[in-house]
Amino acid sequence: MKAEYHQSGLLIVVSGPSGVGKGTVCTALRKRLPNLAYSVSATTRQPRAGERDGVNYFFKTRAEFEQMIQNDELIEWAEYVGNYYGTPRKYVEDTLASGKDIVLEIEVQGAYQVKEAFPDGVFIFLVPPSMDDLRTRILHRGSETTSSLENRLGAAKDEYQHIHRYDYVVINDEVQKACDRVEAVLLAEHCRADRLVMSE
Numbered sequence: 001m002k003a004e005y006h007q008s009g010l011l012i013v014v015s016g017p018s019g020v021g022k023g024t025v026c027t028a029l030r031k032r033l034p035n036l037a038y039s040v041s042a043t044t045r046q047p048r049a050g051e052r053d054g055v056n057y058f059f060k061t062r063a064e065f066e067q068m069i070q071n072d073e074l075i076e077w078a079e080y081v082g083n084y085y086g087t088p089r090k091y092v093e094d095t096l097a098s099g100k101d102i103v104l105e106i107e108v109q110g111a112y113q114v115k116e117a118f119p120d121g122v123f124i125f126l127v128p129p130s131m132d133d134l135r136t137r138i139l140h141r142g143s144e145t146t147s148s149l150e151n152r153l154g155a156a157k158d159e160y161q162h163i164h165r166y167d168y169v170v171i172n173d174e175v176q177k178a179c180d181r182v183e184a185v186l187l188a189e190h191c192r193a194d195r196l197v198m199s200e
């Protein structure tokens, strides 16, 4: 008998407090792993300088976003410091069906919903070396008003309460080291016997 196996794509969730470096680490990881697909989220927040519609986010009005919810176009969605964020369903499902890995960079409420729908997903929580580093990173990014910065740091404290629900905690002290750790996780996950599917 000839045994042949294949693997389906991994759905990878990366969460962690605002400013920890999820976007930076995911971008660096995609440079290393060109086959890794990235889920572009929909949001109602305003674009930051340099952000492009369809690349960083699909920027929506609240009415458009609520219509996406009604149409069941989102795998998950959440309200985070006053704006909606959600993961468009079709791209994720099509990518996984094609056997490719896909990464979703989302906050914890959304991650819970994804865990319900995709229990085999790989859930990674990125942490900064310290809360002072976190504050400095958000400040240096220059994206937030003082009140938005404080709201995001407040949300970070809540998000830490959910850390034990994740499979892996990765420290983002240096971007390339954080990438090494995430890459090691993905390599191990790809080798798990329970992920192998015997081909017909």
Ligand SMILES: Nc1ncnc2c1ncn2[C@@H]1O[C@H](COP(=O)(O)OP(=O)(O)OP(=O)(O)O)[C@@H](O)[C@H]1O
Pocket: 016, 017, 018, 019, 020, 021, 022, 023, 024, 025, 137, 138, 140, 141, 172, 173, 174, 175
């Ligand atoms: N390891 C690191 N060391 C120092 N600075 C970092 C590191 N990783 C990311 N940064 C910087 O921290 C800032 C926040 O990073 P980034 O925007 O990737 O965070 P994020 O977690 O995606 O934030 P948000 O959830 O708010 O979108 C950026 O200015 C980035 O250059």
Ligand SMILES: Nc1nc2c(ncn2[C@@H]2O[C@H](COP(=O)(O)O)[C@@H](O)[C@H]2O)c(=O)[nH]1
Pocket: 015, 016, 017, 018, 022, 041, 042, 045, 076, 077, 078, 080, 085, 086, 087, 105, 106, 107, 108, 109, 110, 111
């Ligand atoms: N539940 C979801 N959270 C998302 C999604 N896309 C991004 N995010 C998270 O929102 C916060 C704020 O992001 P920012 O770009 O305004 O700084 C951050 O934690 C993101 O990871 C999503 O589709 N669903």
